[in-house]
Amino acid sequence: MSALLDVRNLHTEFRTGAGLVRAVDGVSYTVDPGETVAIVGESGSGKSVGAMSILRLIPDPPGRITQGQILFAGRDLLGLSADEMRAVRGNEIGMVFQEPMTSLNPVLTIGRQITETLQQHRGADRATADRRAVELLSLVGIADPERRLRQYPHQLSGGMRQRIMIAVALTCEPRLIIADEPTTALDVTIQAQILELMTGLTRRLNVALIIITHNLGVVARYAGRVNVMYAGRLVESGSAAEVYHDPRHPYTLALLRSVPRLDRPRQARLDPVEGQPPDLTRLDGGCAFRPRCRFAVEACAASQPALEQAGAAGHLSACFRRDEIAATPVAA
Amino acid sequence: MSEARPLLEVRDLHMHFPISEGVLMRRQIGEVKAVDGIHFSVRRGETLGLVGESGCGKTTTGRCILQLEQPTSGTILYDGIDINTLSRREQLALRRRIQVIFQDPYSSLNPRMKVGDIIGEPIQVHGLAPDAARRIARVRELLSVCGLDPTFADRYPHEMSGGQRQRVGIARALALEPEFIVCDEAVSALDVSIQAQVINLLEDLRERFGLTYLFIAHDLSVVRHLCQRVAVMYLGRIVELADCDALFDDPLHPYTRALLAAVPVPDPTIEAGRAFQPVRGEVPSPINPPAGCVFHPRCTMAVESCRRSRPELRELRPGHWVACSEVN
Numbered sequence: 143m144s145a146l147l148d149v150r151n152l153h154t155e156f157r158t159g160a161g162l163v164r165a166v167d168g169v170s171y172t173v174d175p176g177e178t179v180a181i182v183g184e185s186g187s188g189k190s191v192g193a194m195s196i197l198r199l200i201p202d203p204p205g206r207i208t209q210g211q212i213l214f215a216g217r218d219l220l221g222l223s224a225d226e227m228r229a230v231r232g233n234e235i236g237m238v239f240q241e242p243m244t245s246l247n248p249v250l251t252i253g254r255q256i257t258e259t260l261q262q263h264r265g266a267d268r269a270t271a272d273r274r275a276v277e278l279l280s281l282v283g284i285a286d287p288e289r290r291l292r293q294y295p296h297q298l299s300g301g302m303r304q305r306i307m308i309a310v311a312l313t314c315e316p317r318l319i320i321a322d323e324p325t326t327a328l329d330v331t332i333q334a335q336i337l338e339l340m341t342g343l344t345r346r347l348n349v350a351l352i353i354i355t356h357n358l359g360v361v362a363r364y365a366g367r368v369n370v371m372y373a374g375r376l377v378e379s380g381s382a383a384e385v386y387h388d389p390r391h392p393y394t395l396a397l398l399r400s401v402p403r404l405d406r407p408r409q410a411r412l413d414p415v416e417g418q419p420p421d422l423t424r425l426d427g428g429c430a431f432r433p434r435c436r437f438a439v440e441a442c443a444a445s446q447p448a449l450e451q452a453g454a455a456g457h458l459s460a461c462f463r464r465d466e467i468a469a470t471p472v473a474a
Numbered sequence: 475m476s477e478a479r480p481l482l483e484v485r486d487l488h489m490h491f492p493i494s495e496g497v498l499m500r501r502q503i504g505e506v507k508a509v510d511g512i513h514f515s516v517r518r519g520e521t522l523g524l525v526g527e528s529g530c531g532k533t534t535t536g537r538c539i540l541q542l543e544q545p546t547s548g549t550i551l552y553d554g555i556d557i558n559t560l561s562r563r564e565q566l567a568l569r570r571r572i573q574v575i576f577q578d579p580y581s582s583l584n585p586r587m588k589v590g591d592i593i594g595e596p597i598q599v600h601g602l603a604p605d606a607a608r609r610i611a612r613v614r615e616l617l618s619v620c621g622l623d624p625t626f627a628d629r630y631p632h633e634m635s636g637g638q639r640q641r642v643g644i645a646r647a648l649a650l651e652p653e654f655i656v657c658d659e660a661v662s663a664l665d666v667s668i669q670a671q672v673i674n675l676l677e678d679l680r681e682r683f684g685l686t687y688l689f690i691a692h693d694l695s696v697v698r699h700l701c702q703r704v705a706v707m708y709l710g711r712i713v714e715l716a717d718c719d720a721l722f723d724d725p726l727h728p729y730t731r732a733l734l735a736a737v738p739v740p741d742p743t744i745e746a747g748r749a750f751q752p753v754r755g756e757v758p759s760p761i762n763p764p765a766g767c768v769f770h771p772r773c774t775m776a777v778e779s780c781r782r783s784r785p786e787l788r789e790l791r792p793g794h795w796v797a798c799s800e801v802n
Contacts, residue, residue: 401695418637
């Protein structure tokens with residue numbers, strides 16, 4: 143089976159007052175048809191910029207995709223014209239963003255925002271588009287869809303708006319949905335509803351899903367594969383089970399050890415990742431995690447470790463000491 | 475309640491916000507019952523967690539205790555004194571003893587002030603340092619207590635990371651040597667790798683200065699780690715209050731159970747083996763809350779009587795209070 147999405151050596155830079163920021167610095171990964179892949183990282187790790195690069199939604203200036211290939215169903219998206227790209231966005235690739243209030247247009251009815259997509263991409267007539275909109279709202283679990291279609295975003299709750307976003311993303315039966323922190327702004331009971339809905343629908347409709355999140359629990363519940371990012375680079379990649387039970391990068395290990403967990407006895411004290419997040423304008427040629435790393439050795443200052451196999455097949459880590467880390471327990 | 479008098483006691487607190495309509499002729503058309511009759515107390519030296527989803531009234535409760543809101547009715551006793559009967563001078567003195575740490579370290583620090591002035595201002599307002607030199611020395615001491623380099627006093631907030639800013643917010647709260655700190659989502663905005671650092675700092679400070687915290691948060695795993703007792707709020711009311719271990723190991727209220735079940739744990743094997751049914755529906759509007767038990771429209775255990783009568787908090791196990799008529 144060939145990959146649906148194949149990101150190869152992607153580089154995205156921003157020119158800022160403080161200097162050049164390599165927000166995405168040579169990232170490669172694949173997403174298979176129907177697969178759910180999580181991209182995990184903290185603010186500034188490049189996880190959102192990476193996803194926006196796939197859709198070519200990087201504001202230029204100051205941003206620029208400087209290198210790489212983004213093969214989607216065999217076509218390089220970086221080689222498409224602006225018009226061709228517009229036909230991909232919202233049509234072949236759907237998007238769900240974090241803040242449903244700011245990503246829906248406040249002056250258009252819900253119905254208009256769904257039918258617009260259909261008329262634009264599919265050339266559907268008004269009646270067909272209206273019928274499909276009702277169908278879509280029912281699909282995402284909204285009761286009384288006819289009435290909701292005539293309402294405006296501010297008349298709906300946060301959870302409801304996110305359901306609308308998912309409906310919009312599904313409108314043209316895309317093959318891939320990119321969800322950037324889709325539930326971060328939502329309460330925990332609503333978060334659970336939305337995630338169940340998204341994963342249920344993508345499984346049923348065989349849509350691939352990229353979930354970008356910082357929540358390690360969400361990843362564990364919903365993702366098949368996990369990509370961990372730090373300072374613009376992929377530092378670990380593998381199946382969720384491997385990455386969580388046998389992490390091979392010190393950053394992943396430290397993250398997993400630092401969170402308080404409901405499934406374990408209460409700890410006397412948390413074991414935090416020491417130090418501060420990296421300043422992306424001041425990275426050197428070495429490993430960016432080195433200043434905070436308990437495993438750092440001299441070699442880590444000299445060059446950046448490449449993403450290489452660690453442990454099971456398909457499990458990759460960008461650390462010189464990836465084999466030694468296997469001996470460290472995940473529980474603090 | 476045991477022997478010692480609690481440091482803070484909240485009795486039948488109500489905070490209703492009016493909703494008005496009309497431009498020239500303003501008239502009240504309803505009210506939001508943000509807090510609708512809650513009781514709890516915080517013992518000296520303990521951390522009480524106040525959890526719930528947005529709109530449940532947890533932040534409003536904190537603001538009433540901080541005297542940032544004038545409650546509609548009810549009593550807040552701090553160290554035995556009703557805080558709403560105080561004169562302005564007495565109020566000012568009380569503010570020294572009760573401080574706050576806010577959620578967002580970006581909007582809660584004045585971007586035009588240097589860190590040293592942000593922390594030094596309360597010291598100056600309350601006349602705690604006789605001269606500038608002493609004040610600066612105190613600011614530097616507070617910075618290092620909070621794990622920051624004393625030279626940060628000369629920086630502006632924008633020169634610091636989120637975690638460092640939150641440490642500045644904590645140093646500012648400590649500047650007046652308070653006894654009681656309201657932590658309102660104090661670690662929620664921080665990155666995962668920084669959150670644990672700040673949680674550890676809060677614990678160290680509690681021990682070192684004998685602080686008492688009201689820890690308002692929505693992240694249940696953080697609350698479990700930090701708190702001795704926990705109160706769960708839903709739509710302006712407390713639905714369950716218990717010792718931390720009792721609440722997490724043996725939750726009794728259906729809402730608490732639903733809330734705990736909704737939290738995914740970072741372990742794919744556990745998650746794969748869990749039959750998971752998210753709680754249905756959404757939080758109803760606090761303008762027009764459901765009659766009877768406010769949770770009944772979403773509750774799997776609800777029976778006919780839940781639609782009519784509002785259950786009061788009952789002590790079902792020693793120290794374990796639950797507002798549900800269907801659990802025993």
